[in-house]
Amino acid sequence: MSEFEYGALASGLTRRFFLEKLGKVGGTAMLLAGMDALGFGIGSAMAAPPKLAGTPKKKKVIVLGAGNAGLSSAYELTKAGYEVTVIEARSFPGGRAQSARKGFSLTELGGEKQTCDFDDGLYINIGPWRIPYHHHSTLHYTKLFNVPLELFNNDNDASFLYMEKGTGPLAGKPIRKGEIAADALGYSSEILAKLSRQGALDGQLSAEDKEKFIEFMVEFGYLDKKDLSYKGTPGRGYLIEPGAGTNPGPGKPSVPYKLNDVLNSGMTKLLHGVADWDQQRTMFQPVQGMEQIPKAIARNLPPGMIRFNTEVQQIRQSPSGVTVNVVKDGQPETITADWCICTIPLSVLKGIDNGLSPAFKAAMEKCAYAPVGKIGLQMKRRFWEEDHSIYGGHVFCDNPDINNIAMPSTGWQSQKGVLLGYYNFGPSAAKVSAKSPADRAAMAVDYGQKIFPAYKESFESSFSVAWHRVKYNLGGWGMWSDEARATAYPVLTEPDGRIYLAGEHLSYIGGWQAGAFESAWQQVERLHARAMKG
């Protein structure tokens, strides 16, 4: 499941429902490509960068963009003996992999300037924030450059679910996920164990397997061994927690909800037998922000190789080389090279005078970019830890404008912290992004207050981003429909003359840094094979 689907699911939007809604808004560049846009890929296959052996004949490479794809291209090519120049419009490396902290500023297209005012040491990862254990390429660079990692708590049974649109007594109340999980699975196990005992599986399972199956259900659902009933389990929590002496002594166990109350709450849609591949434990984050990864790669490039604050305005090529016209501080300049690796997001690239072939231009149009919004809220007190014993993880809700409130997986037990106040997608992201930064914060804080009594009184300052309104991105990540994946996508993975495209959008790990790295590795390898020939 991608970051995107994750959001859609969490807010109770099924794929179909979500796309129906999209359909109504349809037609603008920021919208999604259709039903199968959601089917895009989810993992990481290359564990190490390609080995680029030998001396290339033509060595000058211009890399456009200093996000993770551009940085890793530059690093691997430099190591192999290429002469690399990196052109980057922003003043810092990392592209989307950026963290907002004191002094960081952002002006969205047509928006007012925000300058982050968090306390020193506090930050929010406004772009990428987590790394699954199987993203080998991302973890290759953290290891290579000693970027310290800490665990990202992506699944916390002690955290709340909050469903306003459910029915019954649990709707509109913050309920701990572990309680829902225990009861939904306890009752299911009870039903299945009893049906098995009554013979419902006799055609399917041997007598021996049937007993093993019942035993599994008993263990799994914490059933009473004798009558196979579910009566609750300590794992769902206590009314009075066990303690010392005779009072509280053993404490008082909590009481299960009724099965139909659980079903009507709408919360069961957040329970899965195993986590989706992309959302799977173990997850990491770099200590002190995701930007530590691109910063580390950039530090390991020759000084001056990246030309910051330099915008690509025109790209041209001839049979013998590539010419790029850039502007820095209003000053135009022309740079030539033998090869070009272009990592500019397609949403941006197609608006540039790029000189690409008609086939490339047509293919680029088939990639839609996701509207995505995030907001960081600095809280003067970690009430989620202090008052609720929630350490990291997410609160999922069924208001798609909010969708996901996330507690930080760092700074445990310290005084202040920055919450993720919403993580919205698609039409909700578009809607919320029309508000001013202050109004976005007010909306987020009002909603959070319904879940945490200390939300509003603890709020100090905010920083928000709407990626579809960010100049050099125009969207969170690229999305391909099945049809576009089959037709347009393969076109763009080939070189156009001497120009190679790279970036998360040219992978099946879209919306993840691993997609950017592995796409870069692949294109660099191809470029090298050709440059060895001449």
Added chain:
Amino acid sequence: MSEFEYGALASGLTRRFFLEKLGKVGGTAMLLAGMDALGFGIGSAMAAPPKLAGTPKKKKVIVLGAGNAGLSSAYELTKAGYEVTVIEARSFPGGRAQSARKGFSLTELGGEKQTCDFDDGLYINIGPWRIPYHHHSTLHYTKLFNVPLELFNNDNDASFLYMEKGTGPLAGKPIRKGEIAADALGYSSEILAKLSRQGALDGQLSAEDKEKFIEFMVEFGYLDKKDLSYKGTPGRGYLIEPGAGTNPGPGKPSVPYKLNDVLNSGMTKLLHGVADWDQQRTMFQPVQGMEQIPKAIARNLPPGMIRFNTEVQQIRQSPSGVTVNVVKDGQPETITADWCICTIPLSVLKGIDNGLSPAFKAAMEKCAYAPVGKIGLQMKRRFWEEDHSIYGGHVFCDNPDINNIAMPSTGWQSQKGVLLGYYNFGPSAAKVSAKSPADRAAMAVDYGQKIFPAYKESFESSFSVAWHRVKYNLGGWGMWSDEARATAYPVLTEPDGRIYLAGEHLSYIGGWQAGAFESAWQQVERLHARAMKG
């Protein structure tokens, strides 16, 4: 579930089976009290220490033992104006909360001296190693004294299960837990969804709830929406992981095992709908070892308050005070006080000339102490991360001598690491502890080699402990049968004259530090109420 049950379950020992085995060995002091010994408590109720207001009339307190119970007693009493002396037989604070690192040495009763030879910075928590998020008392002290915490990865679907005693094709092979979970729950969901559709629940659920229930099963088990069948899920992993471009492109999903192969593997007994209360995420560990907690408390006591290397040999009391005879470096000394808090484990206390009442002496006999063993293995390479993408978590196996191999939740991606090579209990702990440290390590390494091809070649050095053979503990933790809980335990929670017992054994959070802290808090509060009167 206690640390103990956890072990028993993990190694595939059901309660009954486990106790049958115990019954055969029975009779020795190190063995368990019986069937219901396993029913003991599991949580933490007091969130903050008692407020001890006012000026006590009699202020001199002698605290026996500087484990977590003794240290927290001393800290809270000192704060309230008492004059405290702490007597500790060991040369360091913390009791069981100790970490083995370079230079740390231990000589078990009748054993040879081990001195830890791990590289600088590496360690193993040979006693307590994890703190559930709801252990409010333990987390009270980490917060109060700024002990940095990091997440302890207690559940890792990417880690292996290894069951030699199962049958079928999965037996004797390391299998990732997530694969077993996906398939067992996928098939179960399929069965239940299909039975529901066929009407098996029509008496039980309304038509609407039935549809919600089927929808839940579809989400939970990743079923095909149309035919309700389970065909695998990306969450169980890939044969070829998705990547960049068109090759690997979308990658190649893995293929589910057969239901009866999964059942026959014996691995389903490790799957639970929610984690048991004590084993629940979120879990923490102090950065650089559990000993950081007692060290922090000790640092916050007046200098010299703890008298180390001082063994209690005799305890006496009169209506007006308590007299304790101690020995340091062969020199006897007598110390008097108004009150005594005794945190010496009952296993040790009953062997001391303690002067307690006959009722206390009888009650102490009813508490059995758990045989428990752990071994740390320093590996020169983190092959579990590098070769298998396993970052933290446990490998569970059905050899009770090993039971649990655990990967460290710290030092991610660094060069070396210390694995927990076994965590054994009961008869297995007794059996393994009879070996020399070198033979224990050889046994652990031989076994690990069956699971990880690089185990043996990576092994550098070991440090093991058998808690039942450790002089000032004589067991891992106290265990109460139901009968003893009802009769003997309440006796010991009352004062015996001017002596108050405290420690993990006097709680329903036995085998956890929270039990020690909360028992101390409770006794300190009672002592204070009495001291206020005179």
